[in-house]
Amino acid sequence: MKTVPLVTVLAAVGATSCGQKPVSYAEARSIIDLRCVECHSSQPTNRAFPFAVMGVKLDTPQQMRQYASRIKARVVVEQTMPIANMSGMTDEERQILDRWVESGAKIP
Ligand code: HEC
Numbered sequence: 051m052k053t054v055p056l057v058t059v060l061a062a063v064g065a066t067s068c069g070q071k072p073v074s075y076a077e078a079r080s081i082i083d084l085r086c087v088e089c090h091s092s093q094p095t096n097r098a099f100p101f102a103v104m105g106v107k108l109d110t111p112q113q114m115r116q117y118a119s120r121i122k123a124r125v126v127v128e129q130t131m132p133i134a135n136m137s138g139m140t141d142e143e144r145q146i147l148d149r150w151v152e153s154g155a156k157i158p
Contacts, residue, residue: 071149075111075157078150082108085137096136111157118155121147 088096090108106120107113114121124131125139126148132139150156 072153072156073146073150075114075150078114078147079111081139081143081147082114085132085139085143088137089133115155115157118151122151126151 086108088094089099089103090106091102092107092109094100094102106117108117121131126144129144
């Protein structure tokens with residue numbers, strides 16, 4: 051079996067222990083807008099969820115930051131959000147949100 055250096059594996063998943071590529075708020079925002087706010091907003095557009103589900107609103111930078119650890123838990127670790135992946139989130143987007151949280155959940 052061919053062995054792959056650990057550093058290669060880590061780089062492939064975007065998870066180097068030192069110097070992760072930081073993800074900007076703008077980049078994380080665009081993914082949250084695309085995949086989450088239809089259900090998690092003060093004015094959700096998903097007709098199945100006409101109220102902010104569980105009170106979780108992700109409209110503002112502060113709200114995104116407030117939920118950063120839950121975003122990591124549900125989107126990256128458990129992968130149970132978006133629910134049933136109804137909004138069609140990609141693995142790459144999960145990794146970008148992971149890096150946003152891990153690089154300090156920066157907001158403007
Ligand atoms: C189609 C609607 C829908 C979409 C899209 C959606 N969610 Fe949810 N979300 C729910 C529902 C329903 C619940 C409550 C049930 C549950 O917790 O599994 C919930 C609960 C949550 C909770 C609170 C529970 C906890 O574990 O803290 C968080 C945080 C959350 N979602 C984050 C997100 C994020 C981040 C996204 C985008 C990647 C997202 N959701 C996309 C419907 C949705």
